[in-house]
């Protein structure tokens with residue numbers, strides 16, 4: 001769980017985390033929005049279904065895989081927020097869709 | 099068009115190389131995954147310059163970022179290199195809109211460092227992160243951990259982050275894992291030549307004390323405990339409530355691309371990692387490829403700037419934009435700067451050497467986070483005959499999950515070396531494969547349809 005410091009970095013961008021509006025600063029990543037929203041997990045692992053949250057925030061660990069604007073398996077820590085962005089948890093392995 | 103120089107990474111080394119190469123008239127392409135230049139050390143420096151928690155450490159980067167932005171280099175932000183053909187100088191890139199290709203006469207990898215994995219029991223629990231991750235959240239979003247925060251590990255970043263979090267109103271409990279006595283590191287020397295950096299470090303430690311950061315020293319046997327997330331941190335002789343656990347055992351070169359394209363690497367015993375084999379100006383074992391910055395071996399940002407400048411000058415010399423005398427005249431200052439910046443490094447490497455339990459964790463600890471493979475399973479496979487991380491993929495799938503071995507490869511190699519009773523350099527490192535980052539079929543197909551692929 002993380003908290004913003006609006007005095008240092010005003011939250012100006014509204015995104016939807018699991019459908020709930022969250023205000024985050026410009027320049028934050030989708031993974032940061034998930035942490036600021038206080039989600040208990042961003043994904044569940046394909047192997048054992050255990051919950052994960054971002055580990056590295058710099059594109060190395062891939063523990064931040066999430067569904068962003070309907071596209072699964074996005075590396076949420078590498079995606080900067082944009083107004084209205086929809087960020088959702090990812091459950092297990094993604095299903096290939098036609 | 100073919101660029102004279104393509105640079106991968108817009109951190110201190112990449113930016114400095116771009117500025118230097120542009121000053122000698124080269125056309126320069128800079129590919130960087132982040133939205134703004136700065137790398138990790140100066141991450142979001144422009145946006146965060148007004149935040150008193152991080153401003154003092156970001157200030158030195160602002161001038162370099164401004165020079166880079168004014169240099170005329172073609173800066174492709176939020177762009178990923180997913181394949182590199184060194185023989186043809188061909189780069190395959192992707193961004194939010196699709197894929198593209200670029201060509202360059204010379205290519206500089208300035209991909210920086212990543213944090214050494216810290217596999218302890220419970221490190222996959224939500225709420226456990228790297229120290230660097232918390233610093234990125236602070237720089238890029240002004241965010242700090244809420245609740246009880248524990249920063250466990252060792253190295254300069256531990257002190258820097260403790261101070262920055264304290265300035266931001268969220269002082270952590272520091273559990274320092276350093277196990278090397280200062281007296282053991284002292285013979286490495288460099289304290290006088292490196293006195294400016296040493297003074298900076300000591301000032302940070304003093305500021306941490308002044309701001310009331312609590313420190314427990316000599317911590318061993320770390321274990322994160324909790325149900326659906328971390329709730330408690332336990333160590334030999336102590337424990338504390340914990341809502342966010344930040345781990346750090348130093349950084350290692352990011353060699354994903356340099357290993358994928360088959361450059362020569364050598365084991366660096368002092369830093370316990372592989373580093374590419376380079377000449378004094380960053381030229382690698384492939385005649386088109388150079389490497390600068392922490393991706394060439396950990397030296398910190400000041401050494402990275404100097405080595406970036408040297409690589410930029412070397413590119414200008416090789417492409418006949420700079421003659422021998424001009425090169426010698428321009429190279430003197432960055433050579434001296436790099437020498438000074440590296441003076442303290444042997445002392446730091448010795449002082450903050452990672453403990454054996456971090457390099458090769460106990461059997462019950464998950465080593466490969468993607469495929470959820472324990473250290474015990476890896477040891478068992480090594481005894482069955484897996485001779486290296488490349489073979490281990492077939493046994494246990496480690497290195498085949500989404501991170502492609504970025505996180506587990508050093509641990510897997512160390513476990514194999516231990517189980518087989520051979521030195522770490524006897525275990526060949528993982529050979530990553532393209533695409534270096536996952537790519538959707540849709541992106542590739544879209545590029546084929548719209549005819550973006552250049553003619554052969």
Ligand code: FES
Pocket residue numbers: 031054055056057058059060061062063064065075076077078
């Ligand atoms: S948090 Fe590690 S890759 Fe995104």
